[in-house]
Amino acid sequence: MTIRVAREEDHAEYSVPAGVPVIHRFLGLALDEETFELRAGGRPLKLEPRALDVLLYLVRNRDRVVPKEELLEKVWGVRFVSESALFHAVKKARQAVAEATAEEVIRTVHGRGFRFVAPLEQEGDGELRPVPPAAEPEPAATSGATPGTRRLLVPAVVLAAAAAAVLALVQAGGRFRGEPRTPPPPTRPAAAAGTPLRQLTSGLSTAVKPAFSPDGKVLLYVSYEPESPDRLDVYVMPSQGGTSWRLTERVHASGDLPVFTADSREIVFSRFRTGADGTHLPDLWRVGSMGGPPRLWVEGATGAGFSPDGRLVAYTRVLADRASLVLGPVDAPEKAAEVASPGWVPRFSPDASRLAFTTSDPNGGAGHLLCRSIASGEVRQLTSDPMQMYGLAWLPDGRSLVFSGRARGGRFLLWRVRLEGGPPEPTTLGVGDFSSPSVSRDGSLLAFAHGNDLANLLVADGPGESEGRALTDDEYHRWPRLSPDGRLVVSVLQRADVVDELVTTDVATRKRTRLFTGDVRHPCWVGSRTVAFLAGPTDGPTRVVAVDVSTQADVELTRFDFAAGSLAVAPGGRRIAVARPEAGTSEALVVRDLDARSDDEVGRGQAYHGLRFGPGGAIAWSGPQRSGTPATNGVWLLPAGAASPVRLAPDGYGPLFSLDGSSVLFARADESGGLYRVPVAGGRAERLRGFGRGVSDFDRVGDRLAWVQESGRNQVYVLPLR
Incomplete structure (x- = not known):
């Protein structure tokens, strides 16, 4: 008996004796198909399953360039997944290999795809050898496949496959035309024909924080009018799309995620007020879901959640030195008692028996997803690694949740986690942020916000140059730092298809020089010729490296055994x-x-x-x-x-x-x-x-000011789950 793995390019097949494990050895590494792991010196390397799938497929097809479309279809099981998901997987595979060797393993063939180029030391414990086509061709890699092959070719679940296609579907199909807003029907790219994903909002303004009404018929979100981008308001629209209506008038609803009350009659949102000493403190406000004047509900509070029967409310109470999660009756929210500290974004399960929440402040700070029994008070932690989180929602079975989270230094993705245990499973990958998931009560629709953000470098000389001049176009930079003479800006350029790059940009000529490639963050000038920075994964030991900006020669200054x-x-x-x-x-x-x-x-x-x-x-x-x-x-x-x-x-x-x-x-x-x-x-x-709006980081030398200007727009999408 043989295991047949079809190659689409020439329809040749390879075989290996049944029951014999296949281990591909190259550059001191061992890629084991049976155990589905990549080892260096007998030690398994940390590598995401999807990245391991990509590496394995490239090794099997090492005699040719594998088109991107083929990788997307074979590894993800669909053709319309965003290319950024593939770029992410290739990046992770390269990073894992780089722990053991500096040799090139995966080569990008621009305009075509990727190819595995490392020499194999041996074909494996079970040697792969060409065999003639069978008289009756069998389906490629089905029941007889090794565990790695089975993982590689099983199609992704509907949620993961469709949500991963978000980036391929980002098409801003028109402009808002006042109040009410009536966006044109979203256009669907040809490559995504048949996908059920729909973009509900579009136009000049950003749209964030979507949430379904309890009956699933109405969707709220937060946005602004183009003429007043600094004033966020609450909008509602039919969950199937159509005209949207603004409920508030420049209330600046910039606090945590808004929600409907259990009876759908009102919407609760939070906004910040400035105290006499300059502090910003949040308050909870209510506004009718059909409009009307907003009214203050709870002072010093944010992020509410209501039980399905409307009897209980949970929210975050902001104290002088901490933020605690409290639970109490809706008709007397001031009597709510503390149930966790810290605690944010409370969400009741469909049967009201559990309360999920995070210890991650949505405005900044990593934490965990937890679940509390309403009856017993028992609390379970559902995540093992800390993330910054931005929104969560129960699935209708009451046994799993979807949440938005990002690891240190990464982007927001949507994850699914089960109450019975197991690691969270990513359902989206790629450029931009996926946030604020909301599931309709009947479980038929998933809504979320997605944005493909930009962060360009700008520079200004003196206070008179208010707008600044751009040094980069349509890129994503972080941590800009001016050289002591103000001639250069060093920053970290982040892109989806390659690893991060530490670069300098000449302020006068815009000429760019690459200094370092890899996991790099927080650059600092040390004199006029040297830049120091943190290098290494964001969840492991960190190196402090210095690089000469003239020669690009680098040296390790020191090392920390934690993630700095x-x-x-x-x-x-x-x-x-x-x-x-x-x-x-x-x-x-x-x-x-x-x-x-x-x-x-x-x-x-x-x-x-x-x-x-x-x-x-x-x-x-x-x-x-x-x-x-x-x-x-x-x-x-x-x-x-x-x-x-x-x-x-x-x-x-x-x-x-x-x-x-x-x-x-x-x-x-x-x-x-x-x-x-x-x-x-x-x-x-x-x-x-x-x-201007969106300045995330800056530096100044003399009269010269450099900063990162964030832009890009979020829009709301809806995905049928049935």
Whole structure:
């Protein structure tokens, strides 16, 4: 008996004696089909199943270039999956192989596909050999396949296959034309013919945070009018598409995910109010689902969820130093009792016996998905690795959930997790973010928001150049840092089809130079010729590497045995500060002396974003931009030699020191957005200039200012589940 694996290019077949395992050996690696793993020195390498499928298919067809379309059909089981899902899998396969060898294994043949190019040391314990075609051809790799082949050729489930096609279907088919909005019928690409996925919103404005009414007939979402992009409002539309109506008037509904009440008569949303001391605190508001004036419901609260019978409500109560999940009667929400801390995005199961929630603040911070029994109070953790999460929904069986989550440094994907256990299963891959899943009560429809975001580099000289000039076009950059002379901007360029790149961009000529390729983040200048950065996976040990911008030669400065979350290098380059993950969502601030080879933990219990050293050894950082715990957000300073930090501003992000170290510059978002300056000795923050919407990070040298301007639009999609 033989196992037949068809090759579409020439219809040849290969065989291996039945019961004999096939192990492909190359460059010191072993790709085992029976155990479905890639090993180096006998140790299995960490590799996603889909990436392993791709590698295995390329090895089997190593004598030719495999077209992208063929890989998508054979590995995913469908033709209309987004190419970005394939690029992601190839990227992960390359990264896994790179742990053992620097040799090229998968070659991109531009315009055609991919080819496995590494020499095999041997064909395997069971040698593959051509055989003549059978008299009666049997279906390719069916019941007789090895476990790897079976995994490779079984079609994906409907949810995973259709949701992964989102990127191929992003077609903004028209413009909003006032109020009410009547979008044109979405056009469907020819490659996606037959797919049930439908785009419900389109036009100039972004649309986010969709949620079904309990009967599944109406869908709410949050958007804005083109003439007022800084004012988010609540809209409703039929769940099958059609005219949408704006329910609120510039209420700035920028808080956590809005929901319908159990009887569908009202919508509960949250918005931030600015306190007397400048802090942003959320409140819960209600508005009729047919319109009317909004009314304040619960102060200091966000993210509500209602039981199906309408008797109970759960929401996040924001306290002075923490955010806790509370549960209580709908008619007396102020009497709700704490059931978890922290806790966000509560969602009742269809039978109201369980309450799912996350310990991840939707506005920033990783955490877990948990499920609490209403009767017993028992809490189960459903995820093993922390993620930042943005929305969750129960499936109608009450035994599984869909949630939006991203690992450190990644993008938001939709995942499915089961109550009985097992790791979450990704249902989407690719460029952009998939967020805010909502499932209709009868389980027939899944709604979510998707956006293919851009983040381009801009630069301005002096406060008079308000708009800035673009250094990049339609790209995604992170962590821009100006060189000491202001001539170059170093940043990390992220793309779906290749690994990340550390690049410099000449401000005058826009000329780009690639410095490093791989898992790279948080670059910092060390003098005028060297850039230091974090390298390595975001969930494992981290290297600190320095690269010469002229020669591109790099050297490892030091190594941490944890996944460092941020990086700052002191003047002179001999002291390094990083953020070390701690339990839950908090971090520790660690300073390493490279000469003494010693570490000093100088802070703990906060989120240390955007670390910066000052001229005298002080360290500045910011908390999440809109943290659920006012005690940790804002701009912070740890003076040199001090035992505890001081907060310079109650909100803001991206701090950096002035040249003389006497003040700290930072940015604010929302209606008070712009660049601010505050003295390190304390005092009132002074606004220096405005910023457009979507400034995520910036740097300044002298009068020159460089920043990342995020753009791109989210739209709402609906996918039938039956």
